[in-house]
Amino acid sequence: MKTITKIFATSFAALALFTTTNLKAQTTETMTTTSTMMDSGMGFKVGVGINGGLFRDKSPMDYSYGADLKLQWDLTKDVAVTASGGYTKLMSRNNTVDPDFIAAKGGVKVFAIKRMYLATEAGAGFGIQDGAKTNFIYSGGFGYEWNNGLDIGVRYEGYVNDSASTTYFRQTGQYALRIGYNFKL
Structure with a gap:
């Protein structure tokens, strides 16, 4: 049980880390796209x-x-x-x-x-x-x-x-x- 708990906790931590990193990248990309749209005259x-x-x-x-x-x-x-x-x-x-x-x-x-x-x-x-x-x-x-x-x-x-x-x-x-x-x- 302890091994399964460790695997579950590690997987959860890795998922949380990748999710927040991914969300940050998407937010930055969205902001860049929006500013590019404004600069291009859209x-x-x-x-x-x-x-x-x-x-x-x-x-x-x-x-x-x-x-x-x-x-x-x-x-x-x-x-x-x-x-x-x-x-x-x-x-x-x-x-x-x-x-x-x-x-x-x-x-x-x-x-x-x-x-x-x-x-x-x-x-x-x-x-x-x-x-x-x-x-x-x-x-x-x-x-x-x-x-x-x-x-x-x-x-x-x-x-x-x-x-x-x-x-x-x-x-x-x-x-x-x-x-x-x-x-x-």
């Missing part, structure tokens, strides 16, 4: 921005303006997933149809060179006027995000409209500039 950001755009000469639209709210989840220091919503007003060349809509888009940002990014988004523009149908919106562009939160981007944004809409215009697109500010959460 986390959530909320951005507010204003934008304006110009259309090509052959487009029935002349210019646009709007504002948006953008959520950004940094998966790594190089890749982020985005979701945005906002108001956009399109102004026609001949003042016949001036559609405005609430846009809801999702996308991806890839930080190719430090703070410079390439971005793509797709989503829907929900018409505000009576009889207006939903537009399909797609965009692609690039920009720069400063450490202080300032975000400036340029994009091409295309619109595909439903022909049954009271605010119908043929498929067109704009070259837009967005100036925003990101708040880290």
Whole structure:
């Protein structure tokens, strides 16, 4: 019995020693991983921005303006997933149809060179006027995000409209500039 008791006590002491050492290593690793995540820029950001755009000469639209709210989840220091919503007003060349809509888009940002990014988004523009149908919106562009939160981007944004809409215009697109500010959460 004494031998079994000694083996049991030694095993228990060894298990306790390995467990506490292992827990300490896991705690240190977790803290290192967390600080690495913070240093790499991982986390959530909320951005507010204003934008304006110009259309090509052959487009029935002349210019646009709007504002948006953008959520950004940094998966790594190089890749982020985005979701945005906002108001956009399109102004026609001949003042016949001036559609405005609430846009809801999702996308991806890839930080190719430090703070410079390439971005793509797709989503829907929900018409505000009576009889207006939903537009399909797609965009692609690039920009720069400063450490202080300032975000400036340029994009091409295309619109595909439903022909049954009271605010119908043929498929067109704009070259837009967005100036925003990101708040880290």
